[in-house]
Amino acid sequence: MSAYALAHLRRAPVHAEVLEYMERIEATLAPYEGRFIVHGGTVDVLEGEWPGDVVIIEFPDLDSARSWYASASYQEIKPLRTRHLAGELIIVDGVEPDHDSSRMAADVRRAANL
Template sequence: MTAYVIFIREKTLDQREMDIYAEKVPSTLPSVPIQMLSAYGRLEVFEGNTPEGVVLFAFPTVEDAKAWYFSEAYQSVAKHRHAGATYRGFVVEGVTG
């Protein structure tokens, strides 16, 4: 079942670290067919605080999403995102339909 990985950037702390992350993250994307559905596009908030931006990926399964996120390749790059901004990140399973 399709799984969606969502990253919500709340606040940038160090743009240099974010630039390093942006440069290196494509090399961590797995060989499984994933889709980037949105990356810091137009955002209108219906409820709650407005984040700086949102990224949305679709993976074939939750297991595929977790395998990518917890991989050594991604975690070695994610340290730059962690140093560069405050984020919330999670995976959510889609519905069958």
């Protein structure tokens, strides 16, 4: 099951270190089969506030995503981003191809006796 690294990054002035981070991150993803599926595209805010950009990287599974984040190659470049861009980064499991929200709700109802 795919897993995703999702970052919500606040906009900041362009900095040479952030550009270096962007130039080097692809090489850190390759060994873990990571690939960008969203990288700072247009954000159309429909509810609430979203001050910043979105980055989503897909991995084959949760272990690959965690291994990438913990890797020496990523940890080496991470400060190039974190020194200049505030934000949050999470790793999350995706859903199976046959995921069904109504079936999930039914399971939760049963478990909660609702």
